[in-house]
Amino acid sequence: MARREADDLDRRLQKFPEARARVLELVEMMEDCGDDLVRADAAERKAREILRELGNEALHGWATRQIEKATAEHREQDEPGVLRTKKNDSGGGRPTGSSK
Numbered sequence: 001m002a003r004r005e006a007d008d009l010d011r012r013l014q015k016f017p018e019a020r021a022r023v024l025e026l027v028e029m030m031e032d033c034g035d036d037l038v039r040a041d042a043a044e045r046k047a048r049e050i051l052r053e054l055g056n057e058a059l060h061g062w063a064t065r066q067i068e069k070a071t072a073e074h075r076e077q078d079e080p081g082v083l084r085t086k087k088n089d090s091g092g093g094r095p096t097g098s099s100k
Contacts, residue, residue, distance in 0.1 A: 016057075016061060018057045018061075019054060019057055019058060019061070022050055022051075022053055022054040022057065023054070025050050026047065026050045026051070026054075029043070029046055029047060029050065
């Protein structure tokens with residue numbers, strides 16, 4: 001990987017700290033398996049766990065951004081002056097009588 005690509009990857013991962021942490025955890029595992037990953041099946045299990053968590057975080061982040069995008073687009077289409085967030089204070093019942 002060229003230096004420019006590495007810098008670009010690092011810059012992009014800065015926006016997603018959870019994903020960056022998972023990628024670093026995976027790289028650390030690849031560099032040094034350590035005492036707790038002596039066997040291949042333990043190393044595989046750890047790699048799968050890291051990738052599963054990374055995938056979950058990626059999908060959650062994607063869904064959050066999609067909701068934010070859709071909400072922003074919807075707000076742009078709303079008519080000016082329409083207030084949609086006001087709570088209805090009505091009790092919903094019929095009037096009990098007229099005031100004099």
